[in-house]
Amino acid sequence: MRITIPHVFALLTGVVFACSLLTWVVPSGEFERERREVGGIERTMVVPGTFETVPKHLSPAGLLFERRVPGMATPTSLEGFLSAIPRGMIAAADIIFFIFIIGGVFGILQTTGTIPAVLHAVLDRLRHRWKLLTVVLMLLMGIGGSTLGMGEEFIPLVPIFLVVAREIRCDRIYGVALVYVAGAVGFAAATTNPFTVNIAQSIAGLPLNSAMGFRIAFFACCMAVTLVYMLRYGVRVRRDPSASFVAGDEIEVEPGAEAPALTRAHVATVIACVAIFAFILWAVQAMGWWLPEMAGGFILMGLVAVTASRMRVADATRSVVKGMEEMTVAALVVGFARAVTVVMEDGLILDTLIQSAAVVLAHVPRLVAAEGMLAFQTALNFFIPSGSGQAAVTMPLMAPLADVLGITRQTAVFAFTCGDGFSNTVIPTSGILMASLGLGGVPYGRWLRFMAPLLAQLLGLAALFMAAAVLIGLQ
Secondary structure, eight states: OOOOOOOHHHHHHHHHHHHHHHHHHSOEEEOOEEEEEETTEEEEEEOTTOOEEEOBOOOGGGGTSOOOOTTSBOOOOHHHHHHHHHHHHHHTHHHHHHHHHHHHHHHHHHHHTHHHHHHHHHHHHHTTOHHHHHHHHHHHHHHHHHHHOOOGGGGGGHHHHHHHHHHTTOOHHHHHHHHHHHHHHHHHSOSSOTTTHHHHHHHTTOOTTOSHHHHHHHHHHHHHHHHHHHHHHHHHHHHOGGGSTTTTOSOOOOOOOOOOOOOHHHHHHHHHHHHHHHHHHHHHHHSOOOHHHHHHHHHHHHHHHHHHHTOOHHHHHHHHHHHHHHTHHHHHHHHHHHHHHHHHHHTTOHHHHHHHHHHHHTTSOHHHHHHHHHHHHHHHTTTOOOHHHHHHHHHHHHHHHHHHHTOOHHHHHHHHHHHHHHGGGTOTTOHHHHHHHHHHTOOHHHHHHHHHHHHHHHHHHHHHHHHHHHHHTOO
């Protein structure tokens, strides 16, 4: 029997509904929290050892409307379920508007001809060396994810990489994977990722960017496994298009117009945008910039492109609107995904899941406990797909638990970064994944068929490195 995966909005709505039901049956509880400065930014942290169960307020009226009672947990009502998605939109507003803004900027770059001109100039040089092109592009994306924690920044690149895939006679899954999988694997195999490894190490009381040799070796192995898998898939699709996981799908990548010649204005725009982007990435780490400031940097890119190309204001405005329109599904899906966390926090069941895992791990051998940490962080990522958010919730518990288990805190950090990262390639609550699939026109079910074998290989590799970390006492 063939299973049909519904549209992303329907799928995420179903997940929100399922989590709403869980708030009625999973015991409620919560930790105390405190504000602490981590990496120069104030974050709300869990206080270890403070978990307490919270009684639920159950009533017939609570099935329909919120009936909150001080000191008691309130299961999600019909009202809470229906309002969860709008509240998720509000909670994810910074990411949603960031996506809209960079979509508008890329609309300008597309209209000026900068993107197609540069893209085709690269393709003309590497058109007949598609394997080298794949390796170069994926390594660049992977390094960006591993060192700078790039994720949302890659979303607008998906349509561009779809063109690359078409030009090298691969399918649109290949195009999405070129940018998304490479970035996600790099994000998971973090080296200096400021949003995961740096935050986790700070919370665990470890030197920033410690265990670098171990992490670089892990990153290299992960990228090697990913590249081999991608190239094998590319060879299969180029040889036999019917072997594609989207073969027979009526959605096709529209052929682009004839690419404009690369001009001095295009080159000047590219140089300026690269310089601005490099400054943005530096400012994220050195000046504490986040999405609003990053979005402002992208707006500057758009202004530079308009000036260099001498585009009329009316044309620039239309390009911005068109670019934002193309990002609508990608932006809104982030809010749908955030609604899952909203529901679980409302029902006070998220902390219960974390506490339960900690209790179980405290009573098993250390090697098993270390692998259990990896499994737990991987499962928890479904509910907290934010890397920095998951670090703030789990690391205050996992770091001291590692001490009790006789494993190093560095190993606990490694379990977190792997568990937080790799599952992002398949979980429907990952806004970046679902946005990328929406832009690429790749059905979620087809993506799972493509990604499942690679995910199994990456998690197996992570488990091996986890065992090595325990045996060598990773510091």
